[in-house]
Amino acid sequence: MPTNSSMTNHLRLFLCFVCLVAIISLGRQSLSAKEASKQSPRTVIFEVSSIFYESDQSGPHLSIAPIVVIEDGQYVKPPAKCDEKETFGKSWFRLGTVYRLLFGGGEVGHVKVTKWLVPSPDKCLENAAMVRMKSSRKLGRGEVALATNSKSLGHKKSLRRPPTMEEKAKILKLGQEIFRANDVSEEQMQSMNAYGLAVIDVDGDGINEMLGSFQIYHRKVEPDRDLFLLLEKQEGEYRPAISWYHSTSNIMETHSKTFIDNLDLDQDGIDELIIREMFVCEATRYQIYKKKERQWHVVYEGGGNQC
Ligand SMILES: [Ca+2]
Ligand SMILES: [Ca+2]
Numbered sequence: 001m002p003t004n005s006s007m008t009n010h011l012r013l014f015l016c017f018v019c020l021v022a023i024i025s026l027g028r029q030s031l032s033a034k035e036a037s038k039q040s041p042r043t044v045i046f047e048v049s050s051i052f053y054e055s056d057q058s059g060p061h062l063s064i065a066p067i068v069v070i071e072d073g074q075y076v077k078p079p080a081k082c083d084e085k086e087t088f089g090k091s092w093f094r095l096g097t098v099y100r101l102l103f104g105g106g107e108v109g110h111v112k113v114t115k116w117l118v119p120s121p122d123k124c125l126e127n128a129a130m131v132r133m134k135s136s137r138k139l140g141r142g143e144v145a146l147a148t149n150s151k152s153l154g155h156k157k158s159l160r161r162p163p164t165m166e167e168k169a170k171i172l173k174l175g176q177e178i179f180r181a182n183d184v185s186e187e188q189m190q191s192m193n194a195y196g197l198a199v200i201d202v203d204g205d206g207i208n209e210m211l212g213s214f215q216i217y218h219r220k221v222e223p224d225r226d227l228f229l230l231l232e233k234q235e236g237e238y239r240p241a242i243s244w245y246h247s248t249s250n251i252m253e254t255h256s257k258t259f260i261d262n263l264d265l266d267q268d269g270i271d272e273l274i275i276r277e278m279f280v281c282e283a284t285r286y287q288i289y290k291k292k293e294r295q296w297h298v299v300y301e302g303g304g305n306q307c
Contacts, residue, residue, distance in 0.1 A: 043070040044078075044092060046147040047260055047276070047286070048101065048111055054130055061114055064099070064147050065128040066092070067274060067286040067303050070265065075288065077302030082124035089116050092149075093129035099147040101135055104160025104200055105262050105271050109135035111147045125305050142195065144260045146274065154263055159201045159208075167210060170238055171197055171231065175214045178227055178243060184216060192216050196258045202271040202291065207233050209241070211259045211273075223249040228257035230273065230289075230296065242273075242289065242296045254280045257287070266290070272299075281307035 045067045052063035066078035066088070079088050093116035101109040111131035119126065131147070137158070139145060148154065163171060172194055179189060197212040214227040230242035246255045256278045262271035265288065273289040273296070284304035289296045 041071065043148060043150040043153070044068075045070070045150075045263070045265070045274070046099065047274075048131065048133065048145040048147050052117065052126070052128060052130060059132070061130040062111070062133055063117075063128045064111060064113075064131050065126070065303070065305075067146075067260075068265075068288065068300055070150075073266070075300040075302075078127060080306070082119050082121055085119045085124065085127040088127060089118065089129070093117075099131075099149055100151075100154065101133060102146040102148060102154040102158075102263060103135075103137055103139070103261060104158035105154060105156040105264060106158030107154050108137040108145070108158055109133065125307070127303075127305075144258075144276075146261045146263060153265065153267070156204065156264070159199075160262070161199050163197050163199050163210060167199060168194075168197060171210050171212045171229070174231060174238065174240060175212060175227055175229060178229070178240070178245060179214070179216065179225065182225070182245060182247065184225065188216055188218070188222060191218070198259055200262050200271070202262055202273070203269065209233075210238060213256065213258050215256065223247045224251075224254060226254075226256040228259075228275070252280050254278075260286075276304070279307075283307040 046064040047067050048062055048064050050062050051065070054061040069076040069078055079085050093113055095113055095116070097113045099111050100107050101111050111133045113129045114132050115130040117126050117128045117130065175194060176189055176192065179192065193215045195213050195215070197210070199208050199210050201208050210231040212229050214229070216225040218224065224247070226246045228242065228244040229240055231238040232241040244257055248254065258276045258278070260274040260276050262273055264271045266272070270291050275287040275289065277285045277287060279285070283306055285301060286303045287298050288300035290299040
């Protein structure tokens with residue numbers, strides 16, 4: 001039979017335990033509330049590139065520019081008007097702000113804002129800031145990455161890499177086939193320039209996809225030709241899954257597309273492709289391609305610079 005005093009001790013111990021559990025769970029609740037209040041309801045995806053480039057004794061500074069703002073799962077264009085760009089910059093380009101650096105769908109480091117390229121009414125072309133990049137991956141010449149304030153996006157292993165010689169030969173061969181189908185002569189083909197080549201795996205199935213852009217520029221009689229390709233393996237062979245071809249003799253209608261990066265923006269397990277379009281006088285715009293029912297569709301267009 002337990003004595004009265006041992007029962008009281010048990011009761012005390014039990015009450016202490018209850019108090020402890022209550023204190024811990026209260027602490028957790030207030031912590032998660034604090035964390036939640038810190039989370040911005042808006043996610044911004046930035047392009048990290050050397051479009052604006054500076055270098056000082058401490059090393060190079062690259063630039064970041066907003067591609068898209070994600071609000072409640074919807075893609076929203078970054079501001080285009082000068083005063084709106086200023087408001088945007090005050091929130092997002094504060095000195096010392098740190099963003100996660102993403103490449104090929106995974107985190108590879110961070111960028112830190114070192115200077116806001118403040119828009120002024122007479123020079124309101126850019127919506128950008130200079131950053132210092134710290135990355136575990138050495139980005140190649142012309143390679144572009146993404147930066148974001150999101151904590152949830154981009155947690156895959158980054159599989160993006162340049163193509164091997166053999167893969168590059170395959171991409172070039174398919175590019176040439178499409179030019180030939182568009183009446184490009186072998187002589188004209190000699191001036192074909194390929195850029196933005198990359199190997200990625202958008203769905204993580206271990207089968208790689210390949211991307212590339214191609215240009216044939218003739219400033220005299222022949223039209224300019226631009227091609228953007230995404231190649232997917234079908235029945236063991238690489239075939240175009242996106243084949244965007246543009247040809248014009250009018251310099252005002254110049255239009256090209258370059259791959260920036262892949263990232264699963266809507267977290268459905270398949271990466272979206274983020275593309276930069278370029279027009280006459282270096283005006284730019286971004287596009288997002290999404291794969292739906294085995295087809296790639298443009299689901300967003302916006303951002304970039306006017307000229
Ligand atoms: Ca794949
Ligand atoms: Ca997706």
